[in-house]
Amino acid sequence: MSYILFSMTERKAAKRHRCIWCGEHIEPGDTYSDERSVYDGEIQRMRWHPECRADAEDGWKNGADEEFMPHCAERPEPLPKAPA
Secondary structure (H helix, E strand, O other): OOEEEEEEEEEEOOOOEEOOOOOOEEOOOOEEEEEEEEEOOEEEEEEEOHHHHHHHHHHHHOOOOOOOOOOOOOOOOOOOOOOO
């Protein structure tokens, strides 16, 4: 297994996307993480809800397998918004 992260950018959606973790839509105006990487020689572009990315990272830190099938997990509760 080889993984190279090119970029992880926080964006505001201009159009609808699908979260790689939970499979639910990321709606226009929502903030999401835009990942560009290479995994085992395959270029990937994955979009994540912030809470889905946090859930995946928490699992990986606690020993979960880093490989996963797209749309394999339940969407966790949204992260609390920072005060304005």
